[in-house]
Amino acid sequence: MTLDETVRATSVPGYVRTLSQQEELPLLRDHLLRLDAESRHDRFNGFLDDSFIERYAARCADDGTVIVAYIVDGVVRGAAELHPPEGDSLPEVAFSVEASARRQNVGTVLFSRLIAEARWKGYKSLRITTGAENHAMRALARKFGANLQFRHGESTGTIDLAKTPEDELADLASAPFKAGRALLSFNSTCWKLISSMYPNRAA
Numbered sequence: 001m002t003l004d005e006t007v008r009a010t011s012v013p014g015y016v017r018t019l020s021q022q023e024e025l026p027l028l029r030d031h032l033l034r035l036d037a038e039s040r041h042d043r044f045n046g047f048l049d050d051s052f053i054e055r056y057a058a059r060c061a062d063d064g065t066v067i068v069a070y071i072v073d074g075v076v077r078g079a080a081e082l083h084p085p086e087g088d089s090l091p092e093v094a095f096s097v098e099a100s101a102r103r104q105n106v107g108t109v110l111f112s113r114l115i116a117e118a119r120w121k122g123y124k125s126l127r128i129t130t131g132a133e134n135h136a137m138r139a140l141a142r143k144f145g146a147n148l149q150f151r152h153g154e155s156t157g158t159i160d161l162a163k164t165p166e167d168e169l170a171d172l173a174s175a176p177f178k179a180g181r182a183l184l185s186f187n188s189t190c191w192k193l194i195s196s197m198y199p200n201r202a203a
Contacts, residue, residue, distance in 0.1 A: 014072035014101070016109050018117065024067050029057035031069075031076040034098055043096040045129075066121075068113045070097070070106050077101040080110035082117055082126075090127040090158065091118065108143070119161055126159040 019027060032043070032053045041047050060067065060081065070078035078097040085091045093114060097106050118126055 014070050016070050016113050019067040019069050025057055025061035027076045028067050028079055029054055031079055036099055066117050068110055078106045078110055080114040082114055090125055091123050092127045124161055129156045
């Protein structure tokens with residue numbers, strides 16, 4: 001399975017795929033503009049007007065940011081952003097999910113796919129920053145191994161991408177959610193591991 005394939009998530013009505021560069025500006029922009037005031041505050045750690053969001057989306061489309069989108073009926077309802085490193089900084093990730101798509105495992109689906117994209121690009125670690133009041137994002141980041149520190153009104157941490165597939169499966173087995181829901185169909189890493197263990201069944 002390649003990273004540019006369209007992949008359906010088993011626990012949500014939409015699907016997840018990586019946007020092409022030509023799609024990024026209109027689809028990401030319109031998604032961010034649809035965020036309600038609370039969601040916009042959580043995403044950008046403060047309320048920002050529409051003109052800022054339009055400029056922000058345009059920059060993402062131009063600077064090599066990877067956008068993994070959760071799409072329902074052709075409309076982006078959630079987005080995970082992988083921003084390229086600047087200078088000596090780490091690549092940074094950011095997430096946003098519209099109210100209609102919450103509590104459907106969308107954040108976990110997007111985070112898993114984004115980590116796969118980051119590994120494909122050869123990144124060894126990621127940086128994540130979230131507002132102090134964005135409890136859902138903080139919980140999601142911790143689920144994927146982020147060590148968050150709070151200061152200056154923000155929680156900042158890093159995610160180590162050097163874990164092996166065996167380590168990830170062990171984490172999933174000990175996590176407080178069903179492994180069947182967490183082992184998503186698009187997770188080619190897990191499938192490759194299982195295939196190597198049972199080559200006759202994979203044939």
